[in-house]
Amino acid sequence: xxxxxxxxxxxxxxxxxxxxxxxxxxxxxxxxxxxxxxxxxxxxxxxxxxxxxxxxxxxxxxxxxxxxxxxxxxxxxxxxxxxxxxxxxxxxxxxxxxxxxxxxxxxxxxxxxxxxxxxxxxxxxxxxxxxxxxxxxxxxxxxxxxxxxxxxxxxxxxxxxxxxxxxxxxxxxxxxxxxxxxxxxxxxxxxxxxxxxxxxxxxxxxxxxxxxxxxxxxxxxxxxxxxxxxxxxxxxxxxxxxxxxxxxxxxxxxxxxxxxxxxxxxxxxxxxxxxxxxxxxxxxxxxxxxxxxxxxxxxxxxxxxxxxxxxxxxxxxxxxxxxxxxxxxxxxxxxxxxxxxxxxxxxxxxxxxxxxxxxxxxxxxxxxxxxxxxxxxxxxxxxxxxxxxxxxxxxxxxxxxxxxxxxxxxxxxxxxxxxxxxxxxxxxxxxxxxxxxxxxxxxxxxxxxxxxxxxxxxxxxxxxxxxxxxxxxxxxxxxxxxxxxxxxxxxxxxxxxxxxxxxxxxxxxxxxxxxxxxxxxxxxxxxxxxxxxxxxxxxxxxxxxxxxxxxxxxxxxxxxxxxxxxxxxxxxxxxxxxxxxxxxxxxxxxxxxxxxxxxxxxxxxxxxxxxxxxxxxxxxxxxxxxxxxxxxxxxxxxxxxxxxxxxxxxxxxxxxxxxxxxxxxxxxxxxxxxxxxxxxxxxxxxxxxxxxxxxxxxxxxxxxxxxxxxxxxxxxxxxxxxxxxxxxxxxx
Ligand code: DGJ
Numbered sequence: 001x002x003x004x005x006x007x008x009x010x011x012x013x014x015x016x017x018x019x020x021x022x023x024x025x026x027x028x029x030x031x032x033x034x035x036x037x038x039x040x041x042x043x044x045x046x047x048x049x050x051x052x053x054x055x056x057x058x059x060x061x062x063x064x065x066x067x068x069x070x071x072x073x074x075x076x077x078x079x080x081x082x083x084x085x086x087x088x089x090x091x092x093x094x095x096x097x098x099x100x101x102x103x104x105x106x107x108x109x110x111x112x113x114x115x116x117x118x119x120x121x122x123x124x125x126x127x128x129x130x131x132x133x134x135x136x137x138x139x140x141x142x143x144x145x146x147x148x149x150x151x152x153x154x155x156x157x158x159x160x161x162x163x164x165x166x167x168x169x170x171x172x173x174x175x176x177x178x179x180x181x182x183x184x185x186x187x188x189x190x191x192x193x194x195x196x197x198x199x200x201x202x203x204x205x206x207x208x209x210x211x212x213x214x215x216x217x218x219x220x221x222x223x224x225x226x227x228x229x230x231x232x233x234x235x236x237x238x239x240x241x242x243x244x245x246x247x248x249x250x251x252x253x254x255x256x257x258x259x260x261x262x263x264x265x266x267x268x269x270x271x272x273x274x275x276x277x278x279x280x281x282x283x284x285x286x287x288x289x290x291x292x293x294x295x296x297x298x299x300x301x302x303x304x305x306x307x308x309x310x311x312x313x314x315x316x317x318x319x320x321x322x323x324x325x326x327x328x329x330x331x332x333x334x335x336x337x338x339x340x341x342x343x344x345x346x347x348x349x350x351x352x353x354x355x356x357x358x359x360x361x362x363x364x365x366x367x368x369x370x371x372x373x374x375x376x377x378x379x380x381x382x383x384x385x386x387x388x389x390x391x392x393x394x395x396x397x398x399x400x401x402x403x404x405x406x407x408x409x410x411x412x413x414x415x416x417x418x419x420x421x422x423x424x425x426x427x428x429x430x431x432x433x434x435x436x437x438x439x440x441x442x443x444x445x446x447x448x449x450x451x452x453x454x455x456x457x458x459x460x461x462x463x464x465x466x467x468x469x470x471x472x473x474x475x476x477x478x479x480x481x482x483x484x485x486x487x488x489x490x491x492x493x494x495x496x497x498x499x500x501x502x503x504x505x506x507x508x509x510x511x512x513x514x515x516x517x518x519x520x521x522x523x524x525x526x527x528x529x530x531x532x533x534x535x536x537x538x539x540x541x542x543x544x545x546x547x548x549x550x551x552x553x554x555x556x557x558x559x560x561x562x563x564x565x566x567x568x569x570x571x572x573x574x575x576x577x578x579x580x581x582x583x584x585x586x587x588x589x590x591x592x593x594x595x596x597x598x599x600x601x602x603x604x605x606x607x608x609x610x611x612x613x614x615x616x617x618x619x620x621x622x623x624x625x626x627x628x629x630x631x632x633x634x635x636x637x638x639x640x641x642x643x644x645x646x647x648x649x650x651x652x653x654x655x656x657x658x659x660x661x662x663x664x665x666x667x668x669x670x671x672x673x674x675x676x677x678x679x680x681x682x683x684x685x686x687x688x689x690x691x692x693x694x695x696x697x698x699x700x701x702x703x704x705x706x707x708x709x710x711x712x713x714x715x716x717x718x719x720x721x722x723x724x725x726x727x728x729x730x731x732x
Contacts, residue, residue, distance in 0.1 A: 020250055021100055022060050023111055025128050026050055027135045030279045033059055033130065034068050036097045042068040042126060047161060048279055050307055066162040066248070068113065069126050069141060071095060072155065079155035079192075079242045081252050082141070087149025089340075093117055095124040096228075105129070106299075110392050121146030129274070134294040137233065138274040145264040153262040157238075157254030158231060160274035167217040168656035171284060173208035173545045178533035178566055180205055180514035181545035183628050185219050188243050194402075195239040196256055200413075200467025200484055201396070201430055202515030209237045209518050210549040212287050213251075220283045221623045228287035229253060232299075234520035235274035235488040236260070236264025242385065259470060261481045273520055282669055284548065285623045285667075292551035292621060299553055301507065301526045305554060306613055308388060308506070308582045309340035309606055311586055312460070315534065315560050316590035319346035320357050322370050327381045332591035334385035336599060337606040341382055341461055342390035347371060348632045352401050357464075358425030361397045361403025365443050379455035390506070395445040396491065399427040399464055410419045411438050413483070415471030424512075430465050433490030434483060435474035440492045450502055452527070461525070463511040488520075495524035508556060517550055527554045528585055534560035534580040534588055535567040540627050540634050540651050543583060549556070552638065553617040555673055557583030559595065561600065573598050574683045575651070577605045578723040581681070582616065582636065582649050601681070608680045612647045612727060616638045619647075622667040627653045634663045639668035643697070646675070646728040650707050655720040665704040669697030675728040677705070684712040688724075694731055 009236060019038035022045075022529060024031060030233045033046040033056065043065035067075070072083030073092025084093050091412075103110050107494060113126040123144040130137050139159040139221040145151040167189045172195055186193075197203040212219070219226070228398040229251060232239050236256035243249050252376050256345035264270055280286030296303035311333035317325055323342065330341045347654065349360035366374045375391065376725070382389040398404045400410060400422060405412070412429040414420035420429055430436045472483050479486075498505075507518040509525035513532035522528070531542050539557065546555055550715060557580045562570045580586070585606070591599065609616075619638035627634035632654050639646040652661070669675065679689045690705050710722055 006247075009285055014246075014666065018370050022056070023100060023113070023128075024056055024139055025049075025111060025130060027130055027137060028133075028138065029135045029534050031056075032137055032277075033063070034113065034128070034244060035060065035065065036068075036100050038097050038099070039046065041095070042097050042113045042115070044068040044160070044162065047227070047277065047597070049281055053435055056707055060223045064247070067160070069124070070160055070199045070252075074678045078244065079240060079250055080155065081254065082124065082143070082153070083155040083158045084122070084573060085154060086122075086153040087147050088268060090120075093120070093122060093450070095627060097124070108132075113730070122151060125361055134297060134374040135280065135290045136276050136294040138276040139322055140272045140274040143264070145266055145268050148266055151264045153257075153264065153270060155257045156262065156270060156272055157252045158272040159253060159276065159277070161227070161229065161251040161284050162248040163213055163215070163227065163251060165249060166215060168249055169214040169217065169219050170241060171203075171212040171214065171548060173210070173548065175206060175542070177205050178531055179513055179538070179542070180517070180531045181208070182681060183293075183541075183545035183548065188241060188249050190243045193241040193243075197236050198256065198258065199515070200236060202511035203237060204510065204517040208378060208549065209239065209253075209520075210291075211231060211239060212284055212548065214284065221285045221626065222283045223281075225281050226283055226285045226287045228549070229279040230276045230291060231273060232276055234489070234491065234516065234517040234518055236484050245644075250451050255485065259481060260484050262456045263479065265483070270498055276519065281566055283306075285448065285621060288623070289620050291549050295519065295551055296618065298341065299520050300551070301524060302319045303553065304390075304618075307527065307574050308458070309337070309460070309609060310340035310342050311338055311588040311591070312342040312344055312558060312586060313346035313587045315588040321346040321367075323377060326371070328592065329590075330378070330385055330387065330389075331383050332453045332599075333587065334382075334387045336587075336591070336603045337389060337610070340388040340390055340458055342392065342458055343378065344392040344460065345394075345462070346377075347391070351403050353487060354400075356425065357425045359399050359401040361394055361399045361428065362402045364393065364395070364430075364449070373450075373550045374680060375453045375456070379453055383455065388457035389455060390447055391449065391456055391461065392460040392462060393445060393449070394462040394464060395442045396431050396433060396463055398431055399425065400429060400492070401427050405429065407537055410473045411441070412473075413467050413469065413471065414473060415469050416473055418469070418471070421468045428465050430467055432472050432474050432487070434472050434486035434495070435490070436472075439494050443497050446498050447501065450505070451729070457506070458506040458508070460508045460529070462556050462600070463515065475713050492524075495521070496555055499524055507730055514546070517546060519549075522554065527556050528705065529556050530583070534558055535564040535569055536571045536576040537569065537595050537653065538567060539579050540653060542622065544577070544627055547621060547636070548625065551617075552583050552621065555583035558586040558588035560588045563592070565578065572719050574681060575602065575721040575723045578649065578725050579651065579682055581612075581725060584617070601683070605681050612645075612680070615645050615647050617643075620632050624667060625662060631662050632659055633664065636663040637666060637668065643668070643670040643673060644730040648724075648726040648728060650724040650726075652709065652722040659709070662710060663704045663706060666700040666701065669728070671696065671698035671701060672728070673697045674729050675700065678729070680725040680727055685714070700728075
């Protein structure tokens with residue numbers, strides 16, 4: 001293994017007893033130091049910038065030691081990551097180190113600190129994994145019950161990290177449906193800062209399971225020591241940062257244990273989801289780049305494969321699906337240079353038709369009244385035009401008005417003995433994914449579709465309801481508190497089975513918009529729908545926040561109609577295109593309602609996006625000017641790995657006459673390279689002053705370019721929006 005890229009070493013520290021062991025887990029730019037002396041509790045000594053070998057010893061002898069994984073019972077006064085009830089009612093646990101092992105699991109190096117309780121046969125294994133070529137270390141825990149009776153887990157977090165107090169700020173995302181991914185940045189104050197989710201099925205509409213900690217004051221996008229933490233889990237989570245009376249903030253993150261006591265039989269192992277940690281001294285954008293690189297390389301499905309440019313039918317026709325309409329959309333997107341057409345909701349149903357959101361979920365047979373040629377006719381229409389075909393499903397759900405529910409009323413999440421509360425359309429229900437029969441059914445939904453239509457290239461997998469009533473008709477009475485966890489295990493199993501059989505399929509995670517943006521589900525999905533809100537101005541804010549933790553390649557971003565269907569705001573097409581082009585570009589519009597001039601602009605944008613796609617989808621993100629700073633402009637850029645190419649985005653976020661907007665300095669370029677500037681999607685009558693000119697990377701990073709506040713348009717086309725996309729190419 002290349003030592004420069006990855007070094008994992010176990011070194012025996014000088015001066016410690018033979019059973020003493022210092023674990024030094026390093027990535028190219030970070031180190032994590034744990035002391036794991038046999039017979040003692042493991043201690044976390046350090047996490048941060050990579051330590052020189054000479055400093056490791058100094059850290060070991062001077063660092064303030066914290067428990068590597070605080071456990072309840074013999075440490076009752078501080079927050080703990082694990083708390084259990086033994087079969088005899090005893091609530092104390094004190095796992096002590098028995099050994100340290102180093103393995104390669106799926107090709108990734110894993111260091112495990114094995115522990116066993118001082119008295120009870122309960123084992124706790126604390127794992128650390130590195131990802132070669134990235135600065136991410138993830139940690140998780142396995143609890144093994146060796147007791148004769150049941151061990152109950154009341155709290156079972158994935159990991160703990162002490163962070164030295166000072167002026168530490170937390171960045172996290174909040175929001176709600178149609179307003180996901182809002183960025184919040186606040187200083188940590190005494191008390192507990194809790195970020196959590198209780199949806200049951202999806203977990204990122206409101207808060208997000210990822211945070212950043214800026215260690216040296218107010219977050220800066222380009223500078224300053226910053227820690228990132230992402231809980232890789234699709235279900236209910238809880239992230240606590242406890243600022244107690246000590247010199248430290250205490251970060252504990254894991255599954256939300258509320259209403260989820262977990263009962264373990266003898267011999268059973270409970271494995272927590274991983275908590276991914278990263279560190280950068282290049283500020284919040286630096287941490288984002290770490291997560292993005294790691295995500296593309298190791299987590300996201302097909303993170304190394306360019307995404308197709310698509311048209312999705314939803315905002316264009318909603319439930320009004322019919323064969324001529326779909327074929328026309330296929331024609332339109334193909335004629336604009338698109339590569340994929342996705343038929344959204346409304347294509348299925350037998351006894352009950354899917355004409356609105358209140359019927360037929362679960363009845364996944366094509367509605368031949370709408371589509372006489374079925375899906376094959378559409379796949380072949382797409383094929384004839386040289387593009388691919390995709391389809392929408394929502395397989396974890398049903399409606400009370402459906403043949404599925406009539407046949408299997410016991411398959412839904414529902415408290416035994418009660419009528420379930422319904423969701424969307426007044427009739428929607430969540431299927432009980434803890435039930436293996438339901439899991440088989442969901443796998444079969446995809447399997448049948450793919451067997452009948454092997455030409456399907458893309459699935460939009462939606463989930464429009466959370467768990468609103470607690471109860472499983474499958475789980476026994478003494479396992480009802482397992483519902484949230486077993487539901488997600490069921491979903492993950494289903495995803496694994498589908499991925500094993502259909503490894504090449506592109507699958508989008510949609511959940512009423514951005515409800516499933518998390519690193520727990522993304523290994524099974526290629527991308528997620530950022531939000532049901534496609535308003536370009538609001539997207540500037542939502543995509544900014546979402547980009548903190550997720551790469552552009554995963555962020556589906558579509559050009560939609562004006563006025564926008566969610567905000568009713570009228571934004572010029574140029575601005576809508578420029579915003580969509582900063583993510584995975586797509587369209588969500590009825591092309592028949594567009595003028596030829598508009599179609600032409602889209603055609604040109606699609607052609608240009610194909611040229612810059614590798615930089616946007618695989619490049620490094622530098623956020624330059626935050627829309628949240630209220631300075632009237634937002635700006636970001638992507639830079640290719642070799643720094644030969646970059647794409648710069650500039651969006652005006654408000655319009656006042658004679659307002660003074662900041663001149664935005666670029667970042668991430670090679671100071672010694674010379675870059676030629678080309679504006680993309682130009683609508684102005686005259687080119688920019690910098691068009692076609694060359695500038696050194698140093699100049700662009702020291703000064704930026706002067707961007708005009710308005711567009712030079714004919715009078716009747718003038719409007720209150722302005723945006724620019726500039727391509728930078730290194731010249732030799
Ligand atoms: C919610 C999704 O977020 C939308 O994009 C669309 O697919 C609808 N569901 C369809 O019902």
